[in-house]
Amino acid sequence: MAAPAPQTVIEVRHWTDRLFSFKTTRDMSFRFENGQFVMIGLPVNGRPLLRAYSLVSANHEECLEFFSIKVPDGPLTSRLQQIKVGDHVLVGGKPTGTLVQAALTPGKRLYLVSTGTGIAPFLSVIKDPQVYERFEMVVLIHGCRFVKELEFGRLSVEAVRSDEYLSEIIGDRLIYYPTVTREEFVRKGRVTQLLESGTFAEETGLPLLNPAEDRVMICGSPAVLQDMCALMDRLGFEEGALSKPGSYVIEKAFVER
Structure with a gap:
């Protein structure tokens, strides 16, 4: 599996106390089919903590967008919901999924x-x-x-x-x-x-x-x-x-x- 690469957060929006979305930069070499998901996450204690997230953005768009719930005690979402513009998120390099x-x-x-x-x-x-x-x-x-x-x-x-x-x-x-x-x-x-x-x-x-x-x-x-x-x-x-x-x-x- 391709190692996750850091992408810069360029937009964050909180919709409710349970839902938020965010956009990141996208490497030119990152390719995917519309409907697929990818592993994303954050470094925790020096190691990547990753979960599967579907891509909201289409494969012809310049940025990547994700939509997430907030779980207060969730290993990843408890941290991910705190991200701000300028922060970095890890994005895996191998999109996959059956919704194609x-x-x-x-x-x-x-x-x-x-x-x-x-x-x-x-x-x-x-x-x-x-x-x-x-x-x-x-x-x-x-x-x-x-x-x-x-x-x-x-x-x-x-x-x-x-x-x-x-x-x-x-x-x-x-x-x-x-x-x-x-x-x-x-x-x-x-x-x-x-x-x-x-x-x-x-x-x-x-x-x-x-x-x-x-x-x-x-x-x-x-x-x-x-x-x-x-x-x-x-x-x-x-x-x-x-x-x-x-x-x-x-x-x-x-x-x-």
């Missing part, structure tokens, strides 16, 4: 189903022009506990839609569907329930999930991964991988620490 287009067979619609910071890789995916060449429609579903936790994702989607270059490619083919579970909002409920009950289809006018036409990427909490995989299996979807593309893929390396 090559792990899916061709389809009509691409569903990106996320909860919490699991939206991170999909904010990279929706900035990929090739995704819109391959799929007629891209649907980003994001579930959080509270409305304020949706803010980073919402603003990121708005930035993509207003981008001078991407907006012409995307048009009206990107659907953003946020939901919360613990307070009143225009939409309330768990993502799996909204999909399985038909509520999502009713509200968007899209057909029910269908393995013949739809492809699904999933990134979220262990409970969401378990429930979504069960739903995929019931509907006849087949899990894919780079070695054998399928109709849905999940990311198990979603960072919670």
Whole structure:
């Protein structure tokens, strides 16, 4: 594995008492596919303490961006949430992950189903022009506990839609569907329930999930991964991988620490 290299923090933003995002510089030699994750961290007691983090930034952008939760006693996040502009963060040199287009067979619609910071890789995916060449429609579903936790994702989607270059490619083919579970909002409920009950289809006018036409990427909490995989299996979807593309893929390396 390539040794992690220090990158300079160029932006930090705290969204809630549990969530923050940050941007770092990027080595010109650093290459990745949209949807992948990389090991990042800090030196602790003279040794690198690393965790897997999805890349929010697209592979055509000049900087790297990450979205993280704050765990008071977390070995890494308790330290990482203290970073400031000018500090250094270690970034591994070997991105990887299953949330890439090559792990899916061709389809009509691409569903990106996320909860919490699991939206991170999909904010990279929706900035990929090739995704819109391959799929007629891209649907980003994001579930959080509270409305304020949706803010980073919402603003990121708005930035993509207003981008001078991407907006012409995307048009009206990107659907953003946020939901919360613990307070009143225009939409309330768990993502799996909204999909399985038909509520999502009713509200968007899209057909029910269908393995013949739809492809699904999933990134979220262990409970969401378990429930979504069960739903995929019931509907006849087949899990894919780079070695054998399928109709849905999940990311198990979603960072919670």
